[in-house]
Amino acid sequence: MRIETLPHIALVGTPNSGKTTLFNALTGMRKKVANYPGVTVEPTIGIVRNAGSVIAVVDLPGIYSLLPKSPDEEVTSRALQNTLAGIPAIAAIVLVADATNLERGLLLFSQLSALGKPMLVAVTMIDEIKRRGAHFDDIELESVLGVKVVPIVGTKGLGLEELRSELNDHARWRVPSVHFPMSATVEERITWARRVVHDVVRGGIHDARSDRIDRIVLHPVWGMFVFVAIMALLFHAIFAWSAPLMDWIDFGFNQIRQFMVGGMVVPPLWLDFLANGIVAGVGSVLVFAPQIFVLMVLVTFLEDSGYLARAAFMVDRLLGVFGLQGRSFIPLLSSYACAIPGILSARIIPSPAERMATMLVAPLMTCSARLPVYTLLIGAFVPPIAIAGIVSLQSFVLGALYIVAAVVGLIVAWVLRKTMFASDRTVFFIEFPPYRLPHWRNLLVRATIRMQDFLQTAGTVILAISIFLWVLVSFPRLELQSGMSPEQYRRAQLEQSYAARVGKTLEPLFAPMHFDWRVTIGIIGSFAAREVFVSIMGQLAAVSGDDPDNITLRSALQQQLEPAVAFAVIAFYLFALQCMSTVAVLRRETGSWRLTAFAFAYMFVLAYGAAAATYNIAHWLLS
Amino acid sequence: MLGLELVPIGVPVRIASLSGSPEFVERMEELGLVPGTVVTVVRRAPLGKTLQLHYGSTLLAIRLPAPGAISVEVIEVRRIVGQNIEELAAAF
Numbered sequence: 001m002r003i004e005t006l007p008h009i010a011l012v013g014t015p016n017s018g019k020t021t022l023f024n025a026l027t028g029m030r031k032k033v034a035n036y037p038g039v040t041v042e043p044t045i046g047i048v049r050n051a052g053s054v055i056a057v058v059d060l061p062g063i064y065s066l067l068p069k070s071p072d073e074e075v076t077s078r079a080l081q082n083t084l085a086g087i088p089a090i091a092a093i094v095l096v097a098d099a100t101n102l103e104r105g106l107l108l109f110s111q112l113s114a115l116g117k118p119m120l121v122a123v124t125m126i127d128e129i130k131r132r133g134a135h136f137d138d139i140e141l142e143s144v145l146g147v148k149v150v151p152i153v154g155t156k157g158l159g160l161e162e163l164r165s166e167l168n169d170h171a172r173w174r175v176p177s178v179h180f181p182m183s184a185t186v187e188e189r190i191t192w193a194r195r196v197v198h199d200v201v202r203g204g205i206h207d208a209r210s211d212r213i214d215r216i217v218l219h220p221v222w223g224m225f226v227f228v229a230i231m232a233l234l235f236h237a238i239f240a241w242s243a244p245l246m247d248w249i250d251f252g253f254n255q256i257r258q259f260m261v262g263g264m265v266v267p268p269l270w271l272d273f274l275a276n277g278i279v280a281g282v283g284s285v286l287v288f289a290p291q292i293f294v295l296m297v298l299v300t301f302l303e304d305s306g307y308l309a310r311a312a313f314m315v316d317r318l319l320g321v322f323g324l325q326g327r328s329f330i331p332l333l334s335s336y337a338c339a340i341p342g343i344l345s346a347r348i349i350p351s352p353a354e355r356m357a358t359m360l361v362a363p364l365m366t367c368s369a370r371l372p373v374y375t376l377l378i379g380a381f382v383p384p385i386a387i388a389g390i391v392s393l394q395s396f397v398l399g400a401l402y403i404v405a406a407v408v409g410l411i412v413a414w415v416l417r418k419t420m421f422a423s424d425r426t427v428f429f430i431e432f433p434p435y436r437l438p439h440w441r442n443l444l445v446r447a448t449i450r451m452q453d454f455l456q457t458a459g460t461v462i463l464a465i466s467i468f469l470w471v472l473v474s475f476p477r478l479e480l481q482s483g484m485s486p487e488q489y490r491r492a493q494l495e496q497s498y499a500a501r502v503g504k505t506l507e508p509l510f511a512p513m514h515f516d517w518r519v520t521i522g523i524i525g526s527f528a529a530r531e532v533f534v535s536i537m538g539q540l541a542a543v544s545g546d547d548p549d550n551i552t553l554r555s556a557l558q559q560q561l562e563p564a565v566a567f568a569v570i571a572f573y574l575f576a577l578q579c580m581s582t583v584a585v586l587r588r589e590t591g592s593w594r595l596t597a598f599a600f601a602y603m604f605v606l607a608y609g610a611a612a613a614t615y616n617i618a619h620w621l622l623s
Numbered sequence: 624m625l626g627l628e629l630v631p632i633g634v635p636v637r638i639a640s641l642s643g644s645p646e647f648v649e650r651m652e653e654l655g656l657v658p659g660t661v662v663t664v665v666r667r668a669p670l671g672k673t674l675q676l677h678y679g680s681t682l683l684a685i686r687l688p689a690p691g692a693i694s695v696e697v698i699e700v701r702r703i704v705g706q707n708i709e710e711l712a713a714a715f
Contacts, residue, residue, distance in 0.1 A: 064653040069646050100680055103655055186652035194679075205680045214682075220669050313684035317670035320686065326673065350650075427647055427692075428673065429654065432682035 003045060006056040008088050009170055010080060012112065013096030014104045015062030016433040018124035021304070022096055022152060023059040024445045025160055026167075042344065043079055043087055044449075053168045057094075058087060061347075064104065065186070066111040070350040080115060092118040092170040094163075099129045099136050099151075100205055100434060106193035109145060110180050118173035119147045122163055126153045128434060134203035141200045147176050210306070210434045217310055227314050230307070234298050235402075238337065238368075242290035249290070253283030269477075273470060280535055281466025282459075288531065291368045292454050295337035296447035303330075304438035309430045316428050322410040323417025325349065325428040328358040332409070335365035336402075339582045341450060343589050353423035357416045359589055360599050363577050364409040366402045369530040373573050374398060376534050380554040381566040405574055408606070461580050462529045469525055469536060472499040494540060512608075513568040513615035518560065523572065528580035530573060564618035571614035576607035626691035627664070628674065635663045636695035643692045655681055656693065 013019040027046025044059040060079055061072040068074040078084040080093070093112055097105025102123070112119065126136055142149040150166060152159040166173075180189060217226050260275040261267040267275065302308045308330060316326030324332075327349045335342030342362040349355040375398075382394045417423075478493045494500060502524075503517030510520055518540040526533040538553055557566070577583065577600045587596040624639050638660045641648045655678065656662070662678040673686040687693060 064650065067649060069650055103679060104653075104681075107653060186649060187657045190652065190655060190657045207680070210682070214665075214675075218666060218668075218675065224669060309684070313668050313673060313675060316673040316684070316686055317668055320672070325686065326684065350646075427643075427650075427688040428684070428686040429650070430684050431654070432675070432684065 003047070003056055004088050006047075006054055007091040007170065008045075008056045008058055009092045009094060009167060010058045010060055010090045011094050011096055012060055012076065012080065012108065013062055014064055014098065014101070014108060016309075016431060017062065017096045017098040017101075017105065018152075019062060019096040020059055021439060021442050022122060022124060022160075022163075023057060024442050026164065027057060028445075043075060043084070045087075048164060048167055050164045050168050055167045055170070056088075057167070058090070063108065065108065070348060071355075072347040075347075080112075080117075090117065092120070092173050094167075095119060095121045097121055097123050099123050099125045099201065100132075100207070101431075102197045102201060103190065103193045106196055107186070107189050109176070110184070110189045110192065113176040113178055114180070114182055116175055118170060118175050120163075120166055120170075120173050121145060121147060121149045122152055122159070123149060124152045125434075126151045126159075128207075128436070129201065129205050132203075132205050132207055134201055134205040137200045137202070141196070144196055144199070145176060147174050207434045210432070213435050214310070214432075217307070218313065223314055227311060230302070230311075234302075235336070237298060238291055238295050239371075242294045245290040246287050249287050250283065253279055253286070269474070272474065273467075276474075277467045277470035278463075280538075281463045281470075286455070287372075288368055289451050289455060291371075292337055293447045293451045295334075295368075296341075296450045297443045299334060299337075300443050300446045301438050304436065304442055306433045306435040309432050312430050313432075319410075320428070322414040323354070323421075324358055324410075324413050325351075325354050325426065326430060327428065328354060328413075331358050331362055332365055332406075335362040335367060338367050338369070338454065339363040339365065339579065340454075340585050343582070343585050346589065351423065351426040353417065353421040354426055356590060356595070357413045357421050359586065360416060360595070361409040361413045363579070363582050363586075363599065363603065364405055364412065364575060366405045366574075367530075367579075369579065370573050372531050372534045374401060374570060376537065376553070376557070377566045377570050380557045381561075381563045401570070401574060408575070412602070412606075462532060465525065465528055465532050466535065469499070469532070472502065472521075473497050473540070499540070510611075512612040513572075514562065514565055514619075515568070516561075516565070519565060519569060523569075523578075526578050528578070530576075530578045533569075533573070562619070563622055564615050567618045568611040568615035572607045572611040574607070575603050575610055577603040624694045624696055626687075627662070627676075627693040627695050628672070628687055628690055630664050630695060632664050632666060635661050635698055637661050637698055639694050639696045641693055643688050647688055647692065651693065654683060655679060656683075661698065662695065 011019050011023050023044070023046060026048050043061070046057050046059065048055045048057055058079065060076040063073045063076045066077050066080070068077045075084060079087045080090060082089045093115070095105060095109055095112060097109070105121075105123075109119075109121065121141070123136065123138065123141070129136055136151060138149045138151045148166060150159050150163045152163065179192065216222050257275045257279050260279070261271055299308075302311070312326035312329045315329050319325055319328050328346070330348065331342045331344075331346040333342075334345055339362050342365065343359045346355050346358045346362065349358060378394050378397055382397050385393050387393050387396055473494065475498055476496065478489070478496060480489055484492070499521050500517060503521035506520050506524060507515070507517050510523070515523065518537070521540060522533045522536040525536045537557065583596060583600060586599055587593060590596060627636070627638075630636050638656055638658050640658055641651050641656065660678050662676050665675040665677045665682070667674055668684070673684060676683045676685060
């Protein structure tokens with residue numbers, strides 16, 4: 001069955017209207033994502049099956065009006081006007097309106113009604129206004145709007161089945177009569193919307209609970225404590241919760257390799273390829289999946305709970321000092337897992353100057369692909385001593401790297417906003433949704449989609465590099481001579497491999513930081529994906545295993561590398577844009593190869609400079 | 624008339640006019656900040672400038688592009704004492 005041939009129904013609503021929650025409840029896990037969903041910034045297509053019929057439902061980014069003011073809004077606006085590539089013509093529209101904020105939904109209705117498409121209005125958060133002691137009159141709203149109104153109570157319960165069967169019947173939905181001429185002002189529309197809200201929502205709908213929570217969460221002092229505590233917890237959880245699973249994946253893949261080639265001095269070529277090319281390559285990608293999954297669950301949790309908008313408010317002024325704004329916080333935070341969803345979610349920033357600056361510094365945030373490199377080198381070269389009796393020096397160094405990356409990112413943003421992206425005054429605004437307990441289905445669906453996308457995109461790239469690298473390391477083939485130990489053989493094989501020849505040729509490139517041919521190959525080979533560095537080091541150190549915690553690899557590195565070189569490598573990865581997927585996404589989102597090349601170049605210069613400086617300082621200090 | 628940024632916390636005021644780029648004015652109106660709307664500044668974020676507004680059932684965080692971008696007029700205090708702000712907003 002081809003999705004394109006199905007009738008497509010669009011879900012449209014204001015940001016925070018519960019649209020994505022409704023979409024997930026309707027479509028479950030069956031969806032096709034046009035691309036990475038960070039905060040919903042790309043249209044997602046899901047399939048709804050009901051009583052023998054099949055409908056494609058399109059989840060579009062939230063909008064306030066059909067007059068777009070940021071790229072995410074433009075996506076929706078264009079999809080509705082049937083001019084967005086990849087989205088078939090929209091047959092009918094479901095307007096998702098939030099009962100606690102009905103005025104905004106009605107404003108949108110007044111504009112959508114002019115599109116001349118059949119419509120249905122789904123009113124969400126009925127339970128929320130009931131909790132606040134108000135009453136919603138769906139019959140009245142239906143008679144005012146002239147289209148079917150379906151109240152949705154809770155995230156899974158009442159109304160969902162009705163909506164599902166209505167989707168089947170979409171051919172019978174009414175095209176609303178146009179309430180306003182296109183020329184009507186927003187003020188006129190709002191005045192109408194307020195009158196309608198006054199008639200259909202009875203009783204006070206002030207959210208006293210959110211007010212009470214805000215008094216603490218947004219308090220100038222306690223609020224900062226809450227913010228720091230939540231961020232600390234988030235980062236702790238990303239590592240702590242994913243660690244067991246990552247260890248398990250790593251262990252599993254190493255076991256498979258051991259099983260395949262363990263004990264063999266020189267495994268047959270095909271087996272060596274399977275074990276050290278394919279299995280090692282797949283393993284090095286899969287090992288990141290848990291971290292990305294955990295991060296996406298947590299970011300979605302913060303977003304759905306209503307806290308993320310508050311966090312943006314808390315940090316807006318601080319980011320404003322550096323020429324960014326509260327909305328930059330979400331892209332930058334996501335970039336700590338992976339720059340790709342981070343760059344995509346920058347679409348929620350209306351001002352082009354702030355958006356560009358945010359996207360160009362997002363790759364400087366410490367993404368999870370840098371972690372294996374840091375873990376390996378810190379583990380090998382930073383002594384595990386305790387400082388001040390509490391924090392181990394290793395964790396301290398790791399924490400410092402995260403902070404340095406953020407600080408440098410902000411400084412670069414400041415410079416960009418003073419030079420390339422200087423613009424007049426910009427505005428920051430974000431609505432605070434009421435505090436809510438997120439629904440687990442939303443968390444799982446978002447995280448799963450994101451993880452699948454990572455595995456597909458990053459997976460193919462990393463696997464391809466791993467295979468290419470295996471070829472470089474394994475050829476030309478050396479004959480095993482009698483009396484050679486396996487260790488000696490591997491070394492000899494490596495010394496005359498193509499990898500060594502290429503590395504030795506390129507060694508002068510990194511002369512200022514004294515990178516030898518192994519490190520040079522590691523850096524060049526991880527050009528398209530940082531984490532490949534670890535598996536390259538594994539292959540080049542002539543030991544089995546690319547586990548960053550692998551003791552053999554660690555001790556091999558300790559013998560082969562000067563500590564100053566190791567620190568210089570860390571400094572290099574702190575800044576370098578070694579990620580092909582990020583480059584591709586940057587190109588698409590900035591719409592410019594020139595800016596993408598600039599991003600790559602400035603990060604390379606920072607990385608190169610930092611590595612050279614680190615080597616020389618460390619060399620001088622340690623000798 | 625005075626700029627919204629100068630309004631003390633907790634004092635309801637009425638929006639008089641908006642000024643700035645057409646996009647800014649349009650977006651503010653779309654968010655419901657049309658002239659006549661009664662707004663209260665609930666709090667300021669750390670380091671000032673960013674405001675949290677409350678009007679109708681909306682909580683909105685905003686950093687204005689320029690002082691006076693949203694100008695407001697003071698509602699006579701005696702008239703609102705004892706009145707629910709929601710009712711007042713609905714009346715407009």
